[in-house]
Amino acid sequence: MTVLPKFAVERWTRASAVSGGVAVAVVAALAVLPLIGGDNLVDKLTTLFVYVILAAMWNALAGYAGLVSVGQQAFFGVGAYFAIRCSVAGVPPYPALIAGALIATAVAVPLSYFMLLLRGGEFSIGMWVLAEAIHLLVNLDPLIQGETGTSMIALNAYAHETRLAANYWLALAGMVGLLGAIFVLLRSPFGASVQAIRDDEEAAASIGVSVQRAKRTMFVLAAFGCALAGVLWLATSVTFQPKTNFGVQWTAYMILMALVGGLGTFEGPILGAVLFFLVQDQFAETGVAYMAGLGTVAILFALFAPRGIWGEIEKRWNLRLLPVGYFLRPTGPPKPDRRSK
Amino acid sequence: MTSEAVAILEGAGLSKSFGALTVLDNVDFTLRSDEAVGIVGPNGAGKTTLLTVLSGGLRSTGGVVRFRGADVTAVGAAERSRLGLVKTHQVPRPFSGMTAFENVYVAATAAGGLNGRGAHAACVEALELCNMLHVANRRAETLGLLDRKRLELARALATSPSVVLLDEIGGGLTDEETVQLVETIREMRRRGMAIVWIEHIVHVLLQVVERLVCMVSGRVIADGDPKAVMADPVVVEAYLGSGAT
Numbered sequence: 001m002t003v004l005p006k007f008a009v010e011r012w013t014r015a016s017a018v019s020g021g022v023a024v025a026v027v028a029a030l031a032v033l034p035l036i037g038g039d040n041l042v043d044k045l046t047t048l049f050v051y052v053i054l055a056a057m058w059n060a061l062a063g064y065a066g067l068v069s070v071g072q073q074a075f076f077g078v079g080a081y082f083a084i085r086c087s088v089a090g091v092p093p094y095p096a097l098i099a100g101a102l103i104a105t106a107v108a109v110p111l112s113y114f115m116l117l118l119r120g121g122e123f124s125i126g127m128w129v130l131a132e133a134i135h136l137l138v139n140l141d142p143l144i145q146g147e148t149g150t151s152m153i154a155l156n157a158y159a160h161e162t163r164l165a166a167n168y169w170l171a172l173a174g175m176v177g178l179l180g181a182i183f184v185l186l187r188s189p190f191g192a193s194v195q196a197i198r199d200d201e202e203a204a205a206s207i208g209v210s211v212q213r214a215k216r217t218m219f220v221l222a223a224f225g226c227a228l229a230g231v232l233w234l235a236t237s238v239t240f241q242p243k244t245n246f247g248v249q250w251t252a253y254m255i256l257m258a259l260v261g262g263l264g265t266f267e268g269p270i271l272g273a274v275l276f277f278l279v280q281d282q283f284a285e286t287g288v289a290y291m292a293g294l295g296t297v298a299i300l301f302a303l304f305a306p307r308g309i310w311g312e313i314e315k316r317w318n319l320r321l322l323p324v325g326y327f328l329r330p331t332g333p334p335k336p337d338r339r340s341k
Numbered sequence: 342m343t344s345e346a347v348a349i350l351e352g353a354g355l356s357k358s359f360g361a362l363t364v365l366d367n368v369d370f371t372l373r374s375d376e377a378v379g380i381v382g383p384n385g386a387g388k389t390t391l392l393t394v395l396s397g398g399l400r401s402t403g404g405v406v407r408f409r410g411a412d413v414t415a416v417g418a419a420e421r422s423r424l425g426l427v428k429t430h431q432v433p434r435p436f437s438g439m440t441a442f443e444n445v446y447v448a449a450t451a452a453g454g455l456n457g458r459g460a461h462a463a464c465v466e467a468l469e470l471c472n473m474l475h476v477a478n479r480r481a482e483t484l485g486l487l488d489r490k491r492l493e494l495a496r497a498l499a500t501s502p503s504v505v506l507l508d509e510i511g512g513g514l515t516d517e518e519t520v521q522l523v524e525t526i527r528e529m530r531r532r533g534m535a536i537v538w539i540e541h542i543v544h545v546l547l548q549v550v551e552r553l554v555c556m557v558s559g560r561v562i563a564d565g566d567p568k569a570v571m572a573d574p575v576v577v578e579a580y581l582g583s584g585a586t
């Protein structure tokens with residue numbers, strides 16, 4: 001908190017201090033879970049962590065930077081592809097997974113220069129076209145055997161429980177690391193600039209924001225997050241099928257989770273991912289009716305509650321658990337110094 | 342400020358066309374570092390376009406822009422604002438999803454190069470100067486037109502500028518609000534900012550500026566002492582006499 005002559009700039013509330021503490025405790029509990037919990041729970045939570053990563057990445061892109069991408073499956077898929085390539089080249093499985101995500105991120109850097117020449121709807125569609133193009137390119141690799149796909153066989157060298165626990169910890173670390181990175185980024189001046197770009201790009205430029213550089217940063221960050229989610233998915237499923245790993249449904253899920261949870265709020269996508277995970281777990285299907293149902297829910301939220309469930313909660317209870325914004329509070333006449341007591 | 346009266350901002354031979362439409366036709370414009378200049382002219386005269394070319398929001402079709410003696414013709418708006426040259430928008434362009442304070446904070450950090458406590462203080466100061474501390478925590482989308490215009494000015498001030506280009510920030514104000522605005526702009530001058538102000542309400546403009554430029558159809562038709570410009574038969578004919586188009 002910064003104290004100015006008559007004002008204090010508040011960046012934490014009492015509620016946020018408590019929830020910060022709770023978050024740390026939850027992460028600590030999650031970290032030791034594989035040592036005590038059942039395999040089934042560990043496996044399921046790994047999936048949840050992947051969902052949280054995806055939702056948070058789409059929210060960072062669309063909700064904060066205004067970059068509405070419908071092609072994030074490009075990085076989800078290509079990360080897994082490069083992981084398999086590394087594995088085939090002799091890199092041990094887990095380093096290969098991480099390398100896959102990093103190579104996908106490296107690919108995203110030059111792509112960002114081109115893709116971000118597009119704006120608004122052109123960018124959205126352009127990203128889908130990009131994802132399809134990358135999908136087709138990957139299919140050209142004989143290793144992938146077209147749509148038949150392949151497997152990351154090296155993962156089978158580990159005992160089942162070992163692999164489950166390793167996946168879980170990698171997913172947990174990835175989720176916590178990425179959420180933490182986004183949180184720090186959004187609370188920094190850079191985060192404010194990014195939101196300004198979202199609301200009015202030219203106006204942001206007119207007061208000093210380096211628009212393209214900020215967008216590229218967010219683009220590459222989201223590419224890394226989605227690629228990490230993609231290799232984690234590969235680690236749990238072992239198989240790689242281009243149609244699945246490059247499926248547009250991944251982006252549909254991201255949009256759904258972010259929209260329902262609360263686009264443009266930090267907490268919302270986490271909530272959205274948990275809800276989506278519970279629904280997936282209940283219905284465990286991917287039929288047309290199910291997808292149509294999810295799509296309807298997303299549209300209803302976009303129309304009637306554009307800031308999602310968390311946005312409504314924030315509004316109703318004026319609750320800010322993990323605030324990234326600024327609150328200017330009059331401090332009134334100077335109070336006696338408490339320390340002097 | 343009584344610094345040496347050098348040209349801080351200079352446009353030489355500026356032209357701008359949109360397709361077949363010539364909006365700026367070989368305009369020369371000079372602003373001294375201690376000056377406040379008003380620009381008047383009928384709608385569509387090219388006033389906004391001139392300021393936008395000077396601030397870097399648009400590239401001119403021909404001519405050169407110099408700021409502090411350096412050629413900035415190829416420098417973008419973001420970089421120019423960091424150098425100390427900033428413009429407000431005729432139609433306010435707030436960051437609607439952010440609070441008024443956060444709007445100003447972007448300017449203080451991105452263009453002003455401030456951070457932490459220094460940035461917070463600059464934001465409070467800019468908001469205070471624009472009489473909008475009471476709406477600091479409101480999301481900009483909930484602000485009315487008056488506060489949106491004030492926010493344009495507050496954002497510009499938070500960049501720590503040496504030249505501020507104002508585009509019709511005084512339109513539609515009540516007398517009391519106008520008095521406040523004039524006081525704010527006088528305070529900006531006291532702090533050493535050079536000012537260019539486009540405004541239709543000439544009597545308000547004349548309270549602040551010591552030089553007046555009149556534009557018609559992309560050309561400067563008069564430039565000099567405000568009273569003399571307003572009395573110039575050419576100005577009377579083109580602007581006042583024939584009425585605004």
Ligand SMILES: Nc1ncnc2c1ncn2[C@@H]1O[C@H](COP(=O)(O)OP(=O)(O)O)[C@@H](O)[C@H]1O
Nearest residue numbers: 359362364382383384385386387388389390391
């Ligand atoms: N981006 C643009 N594209 C096409 N025409 C424009 C654009 N901006 C301004 N104009 C035209 O240029 C002329 C001058 O506009 P402007 O500079 O806004 O005038 P003023 O501010 O003096 O009213 C007008 O005829 C306007 O329609």
Ligand SMILES: [Mg+2]
Nearest residue numbers: 388389390431
């Ligand atoms: Mg105008």
